[in-house]
Amino acid sequence: MKIDVLDNFHRLLHPRATVFVVSSWNDKPNMMTCAWNMPVSKDPPMVAIALSHESYTNELIRKSGEFTINIPDEKLLNALWICGTRSGRKVDKVKLVGLKLSPSRKVKPPIVEDCIGHLECKLYKFFEVGECTVFIGEVLEAYASEEAFSQGIWDVKRIRLPTHLGGVRFAIPTEVVKPQKRRL
């Protein structure tokens, strides 16, 4: 039987790769957790992130025009949760979670050193959709831990990537499957 889930329609599109978005202003960095992210163009390289109008990161990206995206593994799950539920307006989340930041190569906002993948982004454009702003970033640099990202894909047999399922639940993809029939 099919049940109506309009109130939770967004969860139909989960699980989702969950990342830290780092922004900064006056050399003061802020980090938040973001599940609503996707690539939008391979060439030129572009990504999109959707952030609530109320989010402090939303304000900082408008001001600074730059951000980094950082992909954590399961070891950072607590930090991922805390950075997704506290506001940088009220608390210094970087200090709170105790993660190490390092300078980026091409943008002012730093990267999260403990993460296994990083995208340095320059704001290309943004537009309002309902309660969020969709920020489009041009990807200037992308790098990843060699042992985790192998032959152009995450090696999920070796690393545990938390994808957001809903509420406090995260799903870890560990099995890999391939379609058996690739032509008809």
Add this chain to the structure above:
Amino acid sequence: MKIDVLDNFHRLLHPRATVFVVSSWNDKPNMMTCAWNMPVSKDPPMVAIALSHESYTNELIRKSGEFTINIPDEKLLNALWICGTRSGRKVDKVKLVGLKLSPSRKVKPPIVEDCIGHLECKLYKFFEVGECTVFIGEVLEAYASEEAFSQGIWDVKRIRLPTHLGGVRFAIPTEVVKPQKRRL
């Protein structure tokens, strides 16, 4: 060691929930596979999908202003692959993969009956980003199989959701974890 992966930056944001997008024109439906999708607003309910300029679905959504998003489980993996690698300009993919379509409630493009979740969307706006168009859809209806979508999240212990990892590889999230420390 960190390696440069700008050529595969998009894969850093995988694995991704992978869906069928169904569009139609003159009562003729077409289906394609889409991994670049995300919610962009909960209230009002809005989603975004990024489709190549060359895609036939891109053309049909511009013409008709409507589409459906359909979430498959692993049983439809072959169809998912084929609908992502063939073009509706050249072949009738609905016939090719032999999936059953059913009428939607509020839009002309049908749903894929064999899928476990469905979103009926009306085009809200679209914009060009690099090689793709980002279509924003207002979600008019959302429904899911009761046995698969439980308490507002996918029950990944019971259903196997293929998320796209890269190339022919899909990851199945089966483990569920929760952050241990939720306050600091």
